[in-house]
Amino acid sequence: MADLGDCIAMMDEGIGRMHEVIPHLPAEQATLCRLMLMVGARMDEGLEETLKPHQLNHSEFLTLMILYSRPDGSSSPGELCEFTSQGSTNMTRIGNALVKRGLISRGASAEDRRRVLIRITAAGRRFVLKMLPPMFPRVEAMFAGFSATDRRQLSRLLRKLAKNLDQLDADDAS
Amino acid sequence: MADLGDCIAMMDEGIGRMHEVIPHLPAEQATLCRLMLMVGARMDEGLEETLKPHQLNHSEFLTLMILYSRPDGSSSPGELCEFTSQGSTNMTRIGNALVKRGLISRGASAEDRRRVLIRITAAGRRFVLKMLPPMFPRVEAMFAGFSATDRRQLSRLLRKLAKNLDQLDADDAS
DNA sequence: AGAATTTAGTTCACCAGTGAAATATGAATT
DNA sequence: AATTCATATTTCACTGGTGAACTAAATTCT
Numbered sequence: 273m274a275d276l277g278d279c280i281a282m283m284d285e286g287i288g289r290m291h292e293v294i295p296h297l298p299a300e301q302a303t304l305c306r307l308m309l310m311v312g313a314r315m316d317e318g319l320e321e322t323l324k325p326h327q328l329n330h331s332e333f334l335t336l337m338i339l340y341s342r343p344d345g346s347s348s349p350g351e352l353c354e355f356t357s358q359g360s361t362n363m364t365r366i367g368n369a370l371v372k373r374g375l376i377s378r379g380a381s382a383e384d385r386r387r388v389l390i391r392i393t394a395a396g397r398r399f400v401l402k403m404l405p406p407m408f409p410r411v412e413a414m415f416a417g418f419s420a421t422d423r424r425q426l427s428r429l430l431r432k433l434a435k436n437l438d439q440l441d442a443d444d445a446s
Numbered sequence: 447m448a449d450l451g452d453c454i455a456m457m458d459e460g461i462g463r464m465h466e467v468i469p470h471l472p473a474e475q476a477t478l479c480r481l482m483l484m485v486g487a488r489m490d491e492g493l494e495e496t497l498k499p500h501q502l503n504h505s506e507f508l509t510l511m512i513l514y515s516r517p518d519g520s521s522s523p524g525e526l527c528e529f530t531s532q533g534s535t536n537m538t539r540i541g542n543a544l545v546k547r548g549l550i551s552r553g554a555s556a557e558d559r560r561r562v563l564i565r566i567t568a569a570g571r572r573f574v575l576k577m578l579p580p581m582f583p584r585v586e587a588m589f590a591g592f593s594a595t596d597r598r599q600l601s602r603l604l605r606k607l608a609k610n611l612d613q614l615d616a617d618d619a620s
Numbered sequence: 621a622g623a624a625t626t627t628a629g630t631t632c633a634c635c636a637g638t639g640a641a642a643t644a645t646g647a648a649t650t
Numbered sequence: 651a652a653t654t655c656a657t658a659t660t661t662c663a664c665t666g667g668t669g670a671a672c673t674a675a676a677t678t679c680t
Contacts, residue, residue, distance in 0.1 A: 274528040275615075276608040282529050286515030294578065300597055301585045305489065307604040312486015313531065314611050315479065321618075329636075341460030349658060354448040355456050357487065362637055364659055387646090388658060404468065411475045414610050418603075423474055426603045429596060430481040434450040436588050437488050441449075444495075503666070524628060536667055538630055560628045560675045 276314055280307070308433075315414075322410065326403050327373075331358050332366050336375060339392040340400045346391040375399055450488055454481065482607075489588075496584065500577050501547075505532055506540050510549060513566040514574045520565040522555070549573055 283306050291299040316330065323333050334356045339345055353363045367390060370376040375396035379389050392400075415423060457480050465473040490504065497507050508530045513519055523537045532540070541564060544550040549570035555561035566574075589597060 274531055276612050279529050279531065280605065280608060282512070286512060289515050289517070290511075294575070296579070296582065298582055298586050300601075301589045304589060304597060304600055304604070305585055307601065307608070308482075308486055308489050309493070310531075311604050311608050311611065312482055312489070314608070315482055315486070318611065318614065319483070331637090337464075338456070338460060341464050343463065350656090355453055357448055357453070357484075359638060360658070361639080361660085365636085387656095401468070405470070408470065408472055410614065411479055412472050413614055414607065415475045415478060416610055416613075417606065422603060422606075423478060425599050426478055426607075427474075427481065429592075429600045429603070430478070430485050431454065432591065432596075433588065433600075434454060434481070434485050434488070436590055437485065437492065438450050439590075440492065440584065440587055505666080522628085533668060534629065535631085535669080539666085558628085558676070562629070 276310060279310055283307075283310070318410075322407055326399075331356055331362065332369060335363075335366050336370065336392065336396060336400060339376060339390065340397065342392075345397070346389055348387050348390060350387075352390065370396075450484060453484055457481075457484070492584075496581060500573075505530055505536065506543060509537075509540050510544065510566065510570060510574060513550060513564065514571065516566075519571070520563060522561050522564060524561075526564065544570075 284303065287297075287299050287303055287306070291297050319333075320330055323329060328336070335352055335358075338352060338355055339347055349360065349363045349367060352358070352366075353360050356363070358366070367376070367378055367388075371378050374393060377391050377393055379391075380387070418426070458477065461471075461473050461477055461480070465471050493507075494504055497503060502510070509526055512526060512529055513521055523534060523541060526532070526540075527534050527537045530537070541550070541552055541562075545552050548567060551565050551567055553563050553565075555563045592600070
């Protein structure tokens with residue numbers, strides 16, 4: 273796998289040269305944009321790699337974590353789609369996969385029988401409790417050398433960025 | 447498309463509840479991790495959306511931009527793989543697509559005939575110069591409300607995070 | 621020089637995810 | 651009761667990307 277540092281160096285040079293040719297290019301913002309994309313993608317790859325031994329992919333993992341973190345351990349496909357940013361087509365497949373492994377159960381809701389009720393099983397909970405702790409050291413190592421202030425700042429800036437992105441999406445839609 | 451703000455609120459609650467059950471969970475780092483993944487993914491979606499009218503996907507765009515930003519406008523598949531973080535298989539397909547549209551040219555290298563020389567064409571340059579400027583407002587809007595300090599901080603923190611990720615990958619490999 | 625190894629790219633078969641359309645069913649509105 | 655709307659699933663065709671096997675050229679090692 274290529275070094276992120278190298279990719280970043282390449283990008284800095286590249287954007288620098290582009291900026292000379294296209295003076296009104298917002299170089300600083302473009303750089304931040306590319307940084308986010310690169311680092312985000314690399315984190316995703318890392319996570320996917322971590323999950324592989326457990327035979328899970330990112331969206332299955334996320335689905336399971338949402339269910340686990342729910343007070344009642346349950347949700348509906350639609351809601352899971354929303355919070356995992358997955359399409360319903362894919363959520364059906366994710367559900368199939370997790371049901372087959374016995375980590376979740378799927379049944380019709382009592383009140384509204386259009387709805388499907390998805391619930392994490394006892395085995396699912398055990399699975400999460402077993403697979404999660406070994407991931408902690410890696411997550412901590414990612415932020416090695418980050419002061420408490422650094423972490424607060426990063427959190428603040430990412431949330432601010434998220435808000436701007438939501439605003440952009442809202443503008444597009446209208 | 448679901449609101450990022452909602453997803454983030456969900457995550458904050460979820461990680462909070464998990465933290466009660468699993469006290470040694472590194473909640474702050476996990477939150478930062480998820481924030482990066484969510485915001486990164488959303489930026490990726492936005493970019494993909496922006497590129498769709500031009501019939502390009504992210505990796506084709508990136509490939510083209512790297513070539514454009516090169517002093518001599520040329521590179522090799524292997525090098526492009528490295529900096530786009532793509533596999534060679536996929537780079538072959540990207541090349542096919544861009545050649546078919548006349549945006550790049552592909553030929554055997556004179557010195558080393560295993561190598562393939564990829565070069566952006568005049569049409570490719572015109573294409574970039576035409577499609578790029580309309581993207582600037584969006585990039586600027588992403589960082590609306592970011593002070594100069596905010597931007598510097600974010601850049602610093604992302605680069606730091608990148609360094610840690612490289613370190614982790616290096617450790618894994620050894 | 622000749623064999624073995626390494627490097628660069630391509631081809632092929634596959635997987636994960638998407639978007640659209642069809643189906644089914646229940647809920648809400650009138 | 652009929653219409654409209656909401657929820658979920660399935661199927662199908664498609665995109666983007668990957669791993670494994672393969673080809674060809676160059677480099678290294680006797």
